[in-house]
Amino acid sequence: MELKTKLFINGKWMDSSSKERFKVYDPSDNSVIAEVALGTKNDILEAIESAEKSFISGVWSGLTIFERSKILHKVSDLIGRYSNELAEIESKDVGKPIFESANIDIPSGAQTFEYFADMAVDICGETIPSPYKEVIDYTVREPLGVVGMIIPWNFPFLIACRKLATALAAGNTVVIKPASWAPLSTLMLGGIFKEAGLPDGVVNIVPGKGDIVGTILCEDPRVHEISFTGSTEVGHLVMSSCAKRLKGCGLELGGKSPALVLPDCNMQETIDGILFGVYLSQGECCCAATRLIVHKAVYEEFIERFVEGSKNIKIGMPLDKDTRMGPLVDKKHLEKVLGYIETGKKEGGKILCGGQRLKESPFDKGNFLSPTVFVNVGSKSRIAQEEIFGPVAVILKASSEEEMIKLANDTSYGLAASIWTKDIKASHRLASKIEAGTVWINLHNFVFPSGPYGGYKDSGIGRELGREGLLSLTQTKNVMIGLFEPGFKWY
Numbered sequence: 226m227e228l229k230t231k232l233f234i235n236g237k238w239m240d241s242s243s244k245e246r247f248k249v250y251d252p253s254d255n256s257v258i259a260e261v262a263l264g265t266k267n268d269i270l271e272a273i274e275s276a277e278k279s280f281i282s283g284v285w286s287g288l289t290i291f292e293r294s295k296i297l298h299k300v301s302d303l304i305g306r307y308s309n310e311l312a313e314i315e316s317k318d319v320g321k322p323i324f325e326s327a328n329i330d331i332p333s334g335a336q337t338f339e340y341f342a343d344m345a346v347d348i349c350g351e352t353i354p355s356p357y358k359e360v361i362d363y364t365v366r367e368p369l370g371v372v373g374m375i376i377p378w379n380f381p382f383l384i385a386c387r388k389l390a391t392a393l394a395a396g397n398t399v400v401i402k403p404a405s406w407a408p409l410s411t412l413m414l415g416g417i418f419k420e421a422g423l424p425d426g427v428v429n430i431v432p433g434k435g436d437i438v439g440t441i442l443c444e445d446p447r448v449h450e451i452s453f454t455g456s457t458e459v460g461h462l463v464m465s466s467c468a469k470r471l472k473g474c475g476l477e478l479g480g481k482s483p484a485l486v487l488p489d490c491n492m493q494e495t496i497d498g499i500l501f502g503v504y505l506s507q508g509e510c511c512c513a514a515t516r517l518i519v520h521k522a523v524y525e526e527f528i529e530r531f532v533e534g535s536k537n538i539k540i541g542m543p544l545d546k547d548t549r550m551g552p553l554v555d556k557k558h559l560e561k562v563l564g565y566i567e568t569g570k571k572e573g574g575k576i577l578c579g580g581q582r583l584k585e586s587p588f589d590k591g592n593f594l595s596p597t598v599f600v601n602v603g604s605k606s607r608i609a610q611e612e613i614f615g616p617v618a619v620i621l622k623a624s625s626e627e628e629m630i631k632l633a634n635d636t637s638y639g640l641a642a643s644i645w646t647k648d649i650k651a652s653h654r655l656a657s658k659i660e661a662g663t664v665w666i667n668l669h670n671f672v673f674p675s676g677p678y679g680g681y682k683d684s685g686i687g688r689e690l691g692r693e694g695l696l697s698l699t700q701t702k703n704v705m706i707g708l709f710e711p712g713f714k715w716y
């Protein structure tokens with residue numbers, strides 16, 4: 226299968242103004258699966274103009290909330306109708322097992338549109354207490370205008386759905402730039418919006434180079450807000466670009482999330498939950514549990530069973546239903562992860578399993594890496610501090626609850642954490658001391674459209690999803706009505 230895709234601007238599929246295309250590869254064998262139109266400066270400017278015109282015209286923000294809600298529900302239904310095609314393209318593009326894309330990414334995308342379709346009718350202002358009985362004061366929540374969205378390659382469909390559903394529910398129009406390694410499912414959304422009856426120009430999709438089209442999106446004054454998900458490094462650049470125009474930006478960035486294993490945990494449930502926490506989507510997951518902090522009382526048992534579980538994960542082709550771990554997204558990314566494994570060895574780390582690229586058939590042409598577990602690593606070592614973004618876990622030993630908390634917070638990141646215990650009091654006590662935007666107790670990697678998601682410290686600014694995420698893409702207007710009787714004079 227080789228697709229040729231175009232840019233989606235003002236409701237039409239268009240070639241790039243330079244006619245250039247870039248190749249998208251299947252990570253399981255590095256064959257070309259698509260040639261995608263490469264958005265240029267002219268294209269992104271045209272997309273911004275289209276989004277601005279459609280915002281000003283009121284084709285979307287001027288609809289009643291019930292009309293908007295109805296179209297967003299239709300988008301959700303259509304994602305459901307095309308779920309098989311979407312899951313297949315997502316797995317081919319990113320490399321994640323079809324088991325995951327069919328059961329997590331695509332249905333969660335549909336659920337996100339459903340949730341925000343309902344939330345659209347619940348965006349309310351307030352009646353404000355007035356010091357004058359002749360003045361009525363109330364607020365309304367209005368859309369921001371054009372929202373620019375920049376997304377990563379690891380959960381491209383789901384992250385696009387989260388951002389789009391929220392911004393559209395609030396009445397904004399959008400220009401979205403997918404990541405170059407995995408743009409296909411986001412482009413498929415263009416067809417879905419068209420079929421759902423979303424007016425032309427409300428959503429514009431322009432793949433292109435981050436430092437060119439991404440920067441223009443951040444700096445153009447017609448774009449009122451940037452919603453960015455990606456690395457902390459690029460997050461800094463995005464914020465600097467936005468600062469030039471005093472533009473708001475929501476930043477969902479990287480992580481190095483700890484999982485704290487207490488002595489009283491249910492060991493089998495903990496192993497199963499943390500395997501999911503570490504290896505979901507090949508570990509290419511912002512909130513992956515990659516710093517495992519295990520109490521010394523259960524350290525040996527945990528290691529033995531966790532390593533056994535890691536070895537048993539079924540690596541395979543992404544479209545095989547039995548596969549539980551596919552290839553990493555791109556050759557370059559595989560090299561980066563292998564580089565971290567070498568660094569870990571040089572830092573004195575001991576590998577208990579994995580650590581190797583799979584070179585035998587049928588994996589030889591792809592970017593497959595076996596699940597990798599490190600011990601004998603200090604908390605300050607690079608592999609325990611930096612985001613590796615692959616199936617690599619680091620296990621640290623702790624002697625007390627205090628030490629577990631200290632280790633959990635000993636990184637610059639603060640996206641998420643999990644605590645594994647049967648003791649409800651301990652879980653509550655530890656949760657309050659962890660510096661992270663999400664704390665899971667006896668689970669990991671669960672994100673709902675209804676719950677706010679985002680990071681402390683270097684993991685981001687702002688919250689996506691939930692009521693908080695929705696309101697962050699609106700602005701408040703204070704309206705006052707004077708009802709003074711005739712003849713009333715100030716002077």
Ligand code: NAD
Pocket residue numbers: 375376377378379380384402403404405433434435436437438439440443454455456457458459460462463477478479480510511512612614640680684685
């Ligand atoms: P990345 O930062 O390299 O790229 C993200 C996006 O930014 C891409 O679309 C890229 O083209 C664009 N970009 C690059 N340079 C730019 C610039 N100068 N200006 C504007 N845009 C630019 O990240 P990635 O490798 O695609 O994704 C992996 C990262 O994303 C990881 O760090 C991961 O933790 C993070 N992530 C975070 C969350 C979250 O919710 N916190 C979710 C998923 C992924």
